[in-house]
């Protein structure tokens with residue numbers, strides 16, 4: 001496993017995140033998926049959970065990013081993404097965009113890793 005890129009994908013059990021996890025694992029990266037399974041589904045990554053290159057950590061990125069070991073990139077996709085989903089959980093959506101982003105940035109900074117934030121309309125919405 002050593003020598004592989006190690007990526008943290010928040011929201012990795014969601015629609016976009018799960019496809020991103022697929023692509024990263026297929027490209028040879030190790031992937032730590034941090035997801036609170038609020039709008040995502042475990043079944044979206046069920047085909048990856050037995051792969052030693054993939055770890056699913058069930059946690060809210062707005063509260064904690066419990067990631068041990070090296071990190072090369074943090075890709076922050078954790079956010080409810082449709083009006084019905086984010087109107088049902090307005091404070092959690094704001095927290096994912098604010099605190100989740102801050103924690104992702106802190107993790108990336110600590111590892112001198114790249115950080116990617118998925119562009120999301122929810123940050124300028126009206127929750």
Ligand SMILES: NC(=O)c1ccc[n+]([C@@H]2O[C@H](COP(=O)([O-])OP(=O)(O)OC[C@H]3O[C@@H](n4cnc5c(N)ncnc54)[C@H](O)[C@@H]3O)[C@@H](O)[C@H]2O)c1
Nearest residue numbers: 011013014015016036037038039040060061078079081120
């Ligand atoms: N789907 C699109 O077409 C599209 C287009 C552009 C941008 N985006 C943005 O990409 C991001 C992901 O969109 P999606 O369609 O995959 O949504 P999704 O709801 O399918 O996935 C979001 C994932 O984030 C998880 N999540 C939410 N809050 C969390 C938190 N605090 N901690 C950990 N996990 C959390 C959910 O459980 C889910 O698995 C959103 O920011 C969205 O606005 C989506």
